[in-house]
Amino acid sequence: MDTSAYVQAVAEQTRTFAEWVDGRDATAPVPTCPKWTLADLVDHVGAVQRMVAMLVGERLSEPDSAYARYAPAPADSSQWRTWLTEGAAEAERAFASVTDDTPVWDPSGGAAGVPFWSRRLFGEACVHRADAAATLGQRYDLAPELAVAATEDWLATMTSRGYWENRPAFADALRGNGQTLHFHATDASGEWTARREPDEVALERTHADADVVVTGPATDLLLVLSRRRPPEASTLDIQGDRAMFDLWIEHMNWVTDA
Template sequence: METSEHIKALEAEGELLAVAAEEAGPDAKVPTCPGWEVRDLLRHTGMVHRWATAFVAEGHTSYQPDGGLPDLDGDELLAWFRVGHRALVETLSTAPPDVDCWSFLPAPSPLAFWARRQAHETAVHRFDAEAARSGTPGEIGRDFAADGIDELLRGFHARSKSKVRSVEPRVLRVRATDTDAVWTVRLSAEPPVTEQDGTGEADCEISGPAARLYMSLWNRLPFPRVTGDSSLAALWRERSAVT
């Protein structure tokens, strides 16, 4: 996906998140984030938006801590979220393509990284807000979902922080059945190594439509279909949380 497409997705997902949060109310439980209420979701996502904005707008070339969670609630919290989301969209939309700032996953440029990361951050938490509102969360586009799976598997879980590891070498395959996208995840005592490839044997395969796979790999939904050794799917559930 292009950076402009990620920015457009970020804009739409943030607006949907705010609408769902307002309709659910700050006290509503977030079933996809145990222990959280909607106010926690708004505080967290709004903080992340401001944190990301600062890197691009201020050109920080090294890690900077976030500004912490606001002591706001109700209408004030919702307004604060909307202001931060709008500032992030505007910052990314107007930043020069060659802006130099810190990022933490491989990408064609820092701007491409932040647009992609914040689009997916916001989409997952939009799903959370809609789950808190009750009813069926809105659909996620197939290509956007496949892009999010790729970011998760080849970005987050290629890092040394990933806890998805196995004493014995194992192979997990992830297949989006409504696209041509297939990933082979090689597990060992080291961080996972993932390739966009569907050849060779796999010990376990997780498959389903891209949008469903996307949310299940982010531990928001059950896996659509698991074949082979289901202990690898359980391993993912137990150890894949990103903090």
């Protein structure tokens, strides 16, 4: 997917999310984010989209000024739908005003902030819609191709240089000497091999024999890797070193407590 496709998908995912949460109980606990209420989830989704819209639209080279203008969600849940769709529209306008090579802060440690943020917002929208589904008893459906793209975002973010350098607990736990995990979607084109090295987790988009091999539908891969579905509640086939896989899942926490 390219930047425009990611941004369009963000708007689509957000519209569904907004319909689900509209007028619902703000205090409802989010089972997939144990310390969050539905209000926290809505606030996170909408506020992040607005902050990214500032970063991209204003071509910011560091995040502090965008973070300083954090805009909380309305307390009245009957206003959430409008607030969320307006935030997604702000993001669409911001990305439409730039090109992929426009300089924008890139927390991954790369130098492609616009593509990074379009993909990251898409991954956020897909995963947090799963949180809303779990909270509100909604059926979670995601086209396999979109689930592959969201899984790519999750794995690429977690294995980025910026994540390694800024999350020392993750680096300490996942550093290794060549141990490998392979993830393979069975209903769409997507497979990844993660290799644990002393100074990084290297990610390759290729088939490989590995110490752990995880195969199954793309949506199950996304929800298990993002810790939104326990492996035992999925249809994934997990072969090899289960302890290594469990260690990996334990540290797949992009947002603290989420």
